[in-house]
Amino acid sequence: MSRADETTAQPAETPDEAQSTGETTPLPRRFLATASGPVTRITDHGNETTEHVRAEIAIEHSIETLEEFATFWDFRDLRSWKQAALEVLLERQEPDAVTYAVDEDDFEAWDATVDGRIEAFAGLVETMVDYTGRDLSCRDTIPHRIASRINALTDGRQTTDDVLKEFADELSRAELWGHGAHLALLNVKHAHHESIEQPAATLARTLSDDGGEE
Numbered sequence: 167m168s169r170a171d172e173t174t175a176q177p178a179e180t181p182d183e184a185q186s187t188g189e190t191t192p193l194p195r196r197f198l199a200t201a202s203g204p205v206t207r208i209t210d211h212g213n214e215t216t217e218h219v220r221a222e223i224a225i226e227h228s229i230e231t232l233e234e235f236a237t238f239w240d241f242r243d244l245r246s247w248k249q250a251a252l253e254v255l256l257e258r259q260e261p262d263a264v265t266y267a268v269d270e271d272d273f274e275a276w277d278a279t280v281d282g283r284i285e286a287f288a289g290l291v292e293t294m295v296d297y298t299g300r301d302l303s304c305r306d307t308i309p310h311r312i313a314s315r316i317n318a319l320t321d322g323r324q325t326t327d328d329v330l331k332e333f334a335d336e337l338s339r340a341e342l343w344g345h346g347a348h349l350a351l352l353n354v355k356h357a358h359h360e361s362i363e364q365p366a367a368t369l370a371r372t373l374s375d376d377g378g379e380e
Contacts (some may be wrong), residue, residue: 191297194289195282199238201225201255203276206267223266225255229242229280232293236309238280239333241312242340251278251342281344284353288336291326295319330354338365344371 202224209217229235237254241247250269251361255278267362294316308316315332318324334351337343348369355362 190217191293193230193232193235193286193293197229197235197238197280197286198284199225199227199229199251199278199280201252201256201276201278203252203268203278205268206268208267210263210265214265218373223259225259225373227255229282232290232297232312233308235290236312238310238342239312239337241342242337247340248266248273248276248278251280252276271325278342280342282346284346284350287330287350290333291319291330295326296331301374305343327354327358338368345372348372 196350202222204220204222207217207221207223209219211217222363229238238251241250244250251267252273256268259266294312297316315329319326319329330350331354334347334354337347338351340347348365351365352362353367355365
């Protein structure tokens with residue numbers, strides 16, 4: 167298991183724990199998590215011999231189930247969102263006998279982003295609509311707020327566009343999430359003839375800031 171800083175916030179439930187129930191819900195279009203930065207690679211050679219090597223690694227991980235999306239969605243408001251995301255991503259990169267450790271001082275050097283196309287956000291909500299036919303007990307692996315949105319879709323209190331707008335709005339304000347959330351918010355607002363000046367200006371500033379960092 168990856169050994170990030172001990173202060174790292176841990177997710178309430180990881181996708182692996184969700185899968186242990188035998189219930190996962192595939193998404194029609196994936197989200198993509200990318201990260202890169204320095205680690206200490208710890209290799210167990212057996213006979214109580216371990217090797218510690220400093221290295222730079224890059225991670226690319228597809229998020230293909232509703233349960234795993236929920237894990238990364240849950241990091242949106244965490245102060246230690248980067249540590250939490252890296253803990254999950256590093257665990258999925260470790261080959262046999264290898265552990266990746268990230269020192270507290272290394273976190274600032276890491277870049278981490280989760281992103282998806284507009285179609286991925288639309289597919290997420292489509293999946294939630296389909297999810298309404300499942301046994302309610304299957305929702306134990308889904309955070310309460312997402313389960314509430316599923317229920318709202320079921321009883322007609324919210325439309326698919328309502329739920330899509332909520333996801334896009336909250337994730338467009340989260341540092342972990344990329345430009346796809348901004349674009350999804352612009353798209354749904356434009357479709358309903360709402361003003362897009364503010365979200366468009368926010369996206370323009372974000373793109374300008376990103377360009378200045380390169």
